[in-house]
Amino acid sequence: MSEHEQNETSEESETAESTGQPPMNAARYPDGTILYPPHPLGPDGAEPVETVDLGEYDATVITWTSSTATPPGVRQPNHLAIVEFDVDGESVRAIGQLTTDEVAIGDRVEPVYAAELREPGAGIREPASQSWDGYRFRPTE
Numbered sequence: 001m002s003e004h005e006q007n008e009t010s011e012e013s014e015t016a017e018s019t020g021q022p023p024m025n026a027a028r029y030p031d032g033t034i035l036y037p038p039h040p041l042g043p044d045g046a047e048p049v050e051t052v053d054l055g056e057y058d059a060t061v062i063t064w065t066s067s068t069a070t071p072p073g074v075r076q077p078n079h080l081a082i083v084e085f086d087v088d089g090e091s092v093r094a095i096g097q098l099t100t101d102e103v104a105i106g107d108r109v110e111p112v113y114a115a116e117l118r119e120p121g122a123g124i125r126e127p128a129s130q131s132w133d134g135y136r137f138r139p140t141e
Contacts, residue, residue: 021113023053034092059083073122099138109137
């Protein structure tokens with residue numbers, strides 16, 4: 001059984017559908033390439049043929065860093081990682097915040113939805129334009 005199948009059968013596994021959270025959508029193209037975030041056209045100029053919810057997969061930390069000079073409303077320090085998903089043998093990379101600095105290159109992480117990635121009222125712009133949701137990456141045990 002693949003790691004993805006094991007995760008799907010886990011009693012703790014939750015899908016975007018069951019949690020009411022938006023999916024972490026990537027796009028698959030006719031040549032098999034998967035891109036995150038999705039683009040209107042793939043590497044060969046073709047349109048996507050389907051979406052893949054990366055929220056259903058674990059990823060591996062490729063590299064990470066901590067930023068202490070963050071924009072207004074972003075937590076300090078801001079831990080960021082480039083992670084790599086393996087989706088049916090296709091490598092898909094993403095960048096995002098980490099939930100902790102207790103992570104190392106090669107660690108397994110899972111995407112977790114965050115309704116607010118920054119404090120909307122902290123900047124000089126209208127708060128409504130600064131309200132961002134998305135996914136952070138949390139180490140798996």
